[in-house]
Amino acid sequence: MRVAVIGAGAVGGYFGARLAAGGAGLAFVARGAHGAAMRSHGLRLLSPRGDLHLEPVRLLGEEARERFDAVLIAVKMYDLEAAARRAAALVASDGVVVPLQNGVEAVDILRRQLAARNVAGGVAYIAGAIEEPGVIRHSGQMARLVLGALDERQRPGLEALARACDAADVEAALVPDVMREIWKKFVFLAPFAGITCFARKPIGPVRDQPALWHRFEAMVREAVAVGRARGVELPDELVEERLAFVGGLPADMRSSMLTDLENGRRLELDWLVGAVVRLGVEAGVPVPASAEVYGMLEPLAGGVAP
Numbered sequence: 001m002r003v004a005v006i007g008a009g010a011v012g013g014y015f016g017a018r019l020a021a022g023g024a025g026l027a028f029v030a031r032g033a034h035g036a037a038m039r040s041h042g043l044r045l046l047s048p049r050g051d052l053h054l055e056p057v058r059l060l061g062e063e064a065r066e067r068f069d070a071v072l073i074a075v076k077m078y079d080l081e082a083a084a085r086r087a088a089a090l091v092a093s094d095g096v097v098v099p100l101q102n103g104v105e106a107v108d109i110l111r112r113q114l115a116a117r118n119v120a121g122g123v124a125y126i127a128g129a130i131e132e133p134g135v136i137r138h139s140g141q142m143a144r145l146v147l148g149a150l151d152e153r154q155r156p157g158l159e160a161l162a163r164a165c166d167a168a169d170v171e172a173a174l175v176p177d178v179m180r181e182i183w184k185k186f187v188f189l190a191p192f193a194g195i196t197c198f199a200r201k202p203i204g205p206v207r208d209q210p211a212l213w214h215r216f217e218a219m220v221r222e223a224v225a226v227g228r229a230r231g232v233e234l235p236d237e238l239v240e241e242r243l244a245f246v247g248g249l250p251a252d253m254r255s256s257m258l259t260d261l262e263n264g265r266r267l268e269l270d271w272l273v274g275a276v277v278r279l280g281v282e283a284g285v286p287v288p289a290s291a292e293v294y295g296m297l298e299p300l301a302g303g304v305a306p
Contacts, residue, residue, distance in 0.1 A: 001025065001164045004060065004068040004090045006083045008034060008043065010128035010256070011100055012074030013136040014143065015170060017045050017054045022168025027058040027068070029086060035059060037134030046131065047138035060090070067092040070161045073099045073110075074124070077271035080106060084113035091118050096157040098122035098147060102193075103271035104186045104227075104279075107150065107179075120158055121148045121178030123185050129259060140250065144171040148178020183227040183234060186275075188242040191219035193257035194273035194293045200258070204251025217243060218289035223276050229283035261297075264304040269297055 001024050005016035008030035020026035030038055042055025071087045073080065080101060087097045087110070097114055099106035100122050110119045123146040131137040147162060149155045158174060165172035175181050192203065195216040199206050206212045220242055227234050235241075257267055270278075273294045280287035 001160050002068045004071045007074035011124050017043050018168045018170045020054055024164045027060050029060050033133040041134050044135045069095050071097045077101050077103050077268045080109050084110045088114050096120045096154050100124040102189050117151050117153050120154045123181050146173050146181045148175045183232045187223035190272040190276050191216050193255040196255045196258040197261050197297055198293045202252050202254045203249050215289055222287040222290050225285050226280045229285045266303040267301045269301040
């Protein structure tokens with residue numbers, strides 16, 4: 001299977017490298033120092049699930065016009081419009097484009113640039129970061145993809161992608177309602193990113209401080225209420241399930257948004273906590289805890305110059 005991965009950070013770099021090592025015809029779209037290092041020295045994964053050095057790495061230039069069976073998009077939400085245009089030039093007419101962003105609006109953004117028949121749904125569960133250009137550090141054992149068709153014509157392509165994942169020893173599940181799965185991640189991820197940035201601490205100290213944990217729980221409940229108001233069938237037990245999941249995370253687990261905040265980089269705030277607030281207002285759902293956290297972080301959303 002021919003797969004293109006747009007964005008080679010912790011998510012795209014990890015899953016792309018595993019797929020390449022498993023035999024997929026894999027090409028990356030990457031830029032900056034990270035892309036230059038990949039071109040010169042390959043891509044190295046440091047992972048509890050097994051280290052990997054992928055060399056050589058195939059990188060696609062701006063002029064590339066070949067077509068791929070699947071395009072995985074793993075850029076930040078604020079780069080998704082540009083990535084959608086790139087994907088439109090790379091996906092085969094019967095291929096699938098799978099966004100792996102943390103927000104709930106990626107599918108709508110992609111459909112502005114791509115035919116709806118090509119845009120599927122996806123969720124990535126993984127923790128990691130670019131340790132240095134050309135090197136991805138994977139944290140923990142979690143590394144899983146959830147895939148789902150939004151059009152029946154996508155099913156054969158997604159099944160082929162799932163088989164390629166299986167050959168690469170990557171856990172990938174096909175689900176019948178992928179939008180529900182996207183929201184199930186979002187309802188804890190947006191509050192998780194927000195509360196860790198609000199506290200400037202990883203999740204352990206948040207859990208240990210009752211006021212912070214209470215605020216986090218309120219934000220999860222608000223996100224679930226917004227999803228339901230938008231017609232997403234979220235189970236009654238979801239809040240407690242998500243709280244238990246976060247309660248079991250390693251104490252030093254950090255959101256990628258906290259890492260970006262500490263390094264003065266642009267934040268995905270408007271597509272995470274900001275989306276809860278914006279979509280809540282549209283649906284008439286009160287979201288006071290999320291709105292307060294968003295208001296505290298919004299002045300920092302554009303990044304802070306060193």
